[in-house]
Amino acid sequence: MIHAQSSPTAREAVTAAAVEAKTRKDVTWEQIADAAGLSVAFVTAAVLGQHALPENSAKAVGELLGLDEDAVLLLQTIPTRGSIPGGIPTDPTIYRFYEMLQVYGTTLKALVHEQFGDGIISAINFKLDVKKVADPEGGERAVITLDGKYLPTKPF
Numbered sequence: 228m229i230h231a232q233s234s235p236t237a238r239e240a241v242t243a244a245a246v247e248a249k250t251r252k253d254v255t256w257e258q259i260a261d262a263a264g265l266s267v268a269f270v271t272a273a274v275l276g277q278h279a280l281p282e283n284s285a286k287a288v289g290e291l292l293g294l295d296e297d298a299v300l301l302l303q304t305i306p307t308r309g310s311i312p313g314g315i316p317t318d319p320t321i322y323r324f325y326e327m328l329q330v331y332g333t334t335l336k337a338l339v340h341e342q343f344g345d346g347i348i349s350a351i352n353f354k355l356d357v358k359k360v361a362d363p364e365g366g367e368r369a370v371i372t373l374d375g376k377y378l379p380t381k382p383f
Contacts, residue, residue: 229279231305238276238306241298245274248292262287268355279305345380352376 232238249259259274260267263284270288273280280288280302289299316322328335339348354374362368 229305230303232301232307235276235307235309237301238304241294241301242274242276244294244298245288245292248294249274252292254291259288259291262291266354268357272355273302275310276306277308277310279303339377343377343379346378347380348373348375349378350375 256271257267260270263270263280264287265284269278270284272278274288282303285299285302288294288302311321316325352375356372358370360368360370
C-alpha cells in the first residue's frame, strides 16, 4: 500500500542518517543511484527527502548505506515536499538558483508562453541533469538541464 507523510520530521531524520552514512562509507550520489537503478538526480532528491523510492530501490539504497528497516520503509513513503523553508534561501548555492529565477523568471515565463501558450512545465513529469563541462575561457561550467512536460491550461 502507498503511504504519505503528513510531517517532514521522520523523513528529515532518514535524510540525516543517509547523508551521514554516505559520508562515512565515502560513496557518491552516482554510486547510490546505480544501486537504486534510477537516475542520479531522482535518487539524490529521494534520499534528501523529496521523492519516494520504489521498494526495490529503497532496499538497495538501504543496503548500500546500512540503513535500518524503518529508514528503508520511510524512503518509500510519499514525502512532504519542499526543501527551502523560511523564504529566501541563505545557502549560497541554493541562493544562486533563487537569484537566477529572480533575474530570469519573467524571461523564462515569457519565452515558454510565447512558444507553448498558456500552461505550465511539469515538475512531476520531469527530468533533471547536471553536467560539468570545460569553459573555453578556462575553468569549468555547470550545465543544468530542466526537462519538464508542458501542460497546457484547459478551459472548462
